[in-house]
Amino acid sequence: MATIRSDLPFPVRVVEDLKLPLPDGTVLAARAWLPEGAGRVPAILEYLPYRKRDGTRRRDGRVYKYLAGHGYACIRLDIRGTGDSEGILADEYTPQEQIDGCDAIAWIAAQDWCDGQVAIMGISWSGFNGLQIAARQPPALKTVITVGSTDDRFATDIHRVGGCLSKDDFDWSSTMFSHQDLPPDPAIVGDKWRMMWEERIRANQPWILTWLRHQRRDDYWRQGSVCEDFSAIKVPVYAVSGWADNYSESVPRLLAGLKVPVRGLIGPWAHSLPHDVAVGPAIGWLQEVIRWCDHWLKGRSTGIMDEPLYRVWMQESLPPSTCYLERPGRWVAEDAWPSPRIDWRALYPAVGGGLGSVPMAGEAMVSSPLWVGLTAGEVGRYGEEAEWPTDQRLDDGGSLVFATPPLETRTEILGAPRLKLRFKADRPQALVAVRLNDVMPDGRSTRVTVGLLNLAHRVGHDQPQALIPGEWTEATVELDDIAHAFPAGHRIAVSLSTTYWPIAWPSPEPATLTLDLGACRFDLPVRPEREEDARLRPFDPPECGDDVGAIDHPVAVTARRTVTHDLLSGEMVVDFPRWTYVHEMPDIATTTTGNSLARYRIIDGDPLSARCETEYKVEIRRPDGTFGHESRGSLSCDAKDFIVEMDLTVTENGEPVFRRSWSERIPRDHL
Secondary structure (H helix, E strand, O other): OOEEEOOOOOOEEEEEEEEEEOOOOOEEEEEEEEEOOOOOEEEEEEEEOOOOOOOOHHHHHHHHHHHHOOOOEEEEEEOOOOOOOOOOOOOOOOHHHHHHHHHHHHHHHOOOOEEEEEEEEEEOHHHHHHHHHHHOOOOOEEEEEEEOOOOOOOOOOOOEEOOEEEOHHHHHHHHHHHHOOOOOOHHHHHHHHHHHHHHHHHHOOOOHHHHOOOOOOOHHHHOOOHHHHHHHOOOOEEEEEEOOOOOOOHHHHHHHHOOOOEEEEEEOOOOOOOOOOOOEOOOOHHHHHHHHHHHHHHOOOOOHHHOOOEEEEEEOOOOOOOOOOEOOEEEEEEOOOOOOOOEEEEEEEOOOOEEEOOOOOOEEEEOOOOOOOOOOOOOOOOOOOOOOOOOOHHHHOOOEEEEOOOOOOOEEEEEOOEEEEEEEEOOOOOEEEEEEEEEOOOOOEEEEEEEEEEHHHOOOOOOOOOOOOOOOEEEEEEOOOEEEEEOOOOEEEEEEEOOOOOOEOOOOOOOOEEEEHHHOEEEEEEOOOOHHHHHOOOOOOOEEEOOOOOEEOOOOOOOOOEEEEOOOOOEEEEEEEEEEEEEEEHHHOEEEEEEEEEEEEEEOOEEEEEEEEEEEEEEEEEOOEEEEEEEEEEEEEOOOEEEEEEEEEEEEOOEEEEEEEEEEEEEOOOO
16 A cells, blocks of 8 residues: 655645646636746646546545645546546537647646646556647646556457457446446536536437447557557557556557657556556555656656666466465566567477477367356456456366477576467358466466457458458458567467357357468467566555545445356356445545446357446435435347447436437357
8 A cells, every 4th residue: 555645745635626728719628736946847638538526536645745845736627528628528529529638738738837848647548649639749748647447448358359349348337337427516516507417418428339330440449549550649658557457568559659759668556557556566656757758848857768678577487376466586687678588489289289499380270168268356456346357267168278398497488479370261250269378386376478360350450351251361360469478398289269248249150261381370479578677666655636525435245256157148247346335535525436347248159149237326415415426237149230229317315307229239240
């Protein structure tokens, strides 16, 4: 846990209601933390839709009071149409959002407490739009700190995994759908709060209806993907993630693609800021932010740019577990990425399940049952629930498995392993899931990393092509980047399956793949030890500022992370509890509550029975009333279409004030 610091270099004045006007007359709402007695200072902006007044309030206070106390003006800004900001938010990462961000930076830079320089930082959404705004080159923006974000909205986000439909696509749509129906606060926006609320309710719709209409990597996904033109970013970037997060592979891509000063950091963390983690060890992240900003905004010599380009946590081997709170390991670093030090070691699958250094002719077939993947956990993890995959022997029972002999020496890897396949399929549509596993001497098997590919996307995500049954073809599956140490005596195993539900929506028909083993190759990025690693600068212990005294009340558990299998009907159900909380903020007399569930159903042998169901109930209680959103939704399919259904009720003081339902069919596009 981070040490709370109140003895900061500067006293901090908190501005609860900072109004930021845009050129079109729309007013955005912000909170600000200003260092007193520091004069005009650089500003740090975070720009999010998650309600600065009653959503991220405690987190914001801890982060930005600390940074402001070290001489930075800190602004936490609600995106247009969210929280207490005027307007409508119709989708994520829109051009309007980015333009507003540029205008906000210009306004901040012109204030009498700012010296004209602005940094933008944030995690997840605010990490995404920090990069997107940087690509638009607002003059006052001097640097970006991006945590748990992406350079590629199609390849690395909650929508698609290897061109397959991700389990999180509908789930995340339901999450945003629920929070967009909560009203602004009259203490901030005055009497117009109800008009703003009603406009939002009428405009709100499930974003999945937009996302599913773009099943290939088209212009919709290219917009906001900074990998389309890395050269557009002209300011220094600090890119950060965690191996347990969904976004870690973006960091090495940014290091390889950007042409500006850049540093990359990946720890063992889940989707969290590195000082406030569910998976340890934590670091003094806010001190790192100050080192970075002092260098680029104040011209101070902090040494941060003298350190290696890429620093990662080399994870030690652990037995399989559905939850890790601490990952043993050590910090290692590379001076360049891609690193010329990486030894790409080729391993070849063989008939009988071997994995060796010499290619061998032969064929192998796989057609996986739909229970492969049931215990795979989350796509991206927050760290405190049963979100990691179980012992891989469960999924290996429905997979092709190839394993090395026991290793004679310890083997460390760093990078994105890849599998080159030559195969034929018996159906026009198929997917493949590839898992890299660490097999212990007693047979226990821990998933190290995973990669998926919709085989209709084998040529490219922008040009899907149906498979021709019986025709040999090739594909390369890239697994997620990872740093992992395989101990001597363990075996390295590669497992292939044609299903991975519910992580990936199944193909319309059960498919069988036949592999030409002599033409298949698994490339493993082996990292030699580097003696300089022992001399890396240690991170400071985690610290933060004091918060506003919010209270998280105990919550009765209404759903748990479970997997059930009805052996008579064949139906399998996977439950993922979502956002269950009672969060009281006495300083603003407000309490927010949530109780939500995502449930995935499928009947073994019938991929068209796949179904995701969501139930969301969120409320906000404050002196002027109680306001809530209740919705039930489902995503299902037949051979031709995806089917989206949603029922919504918005309440005030327990009484319905708005109802709406959706039922739409969207054609499948090689998905």
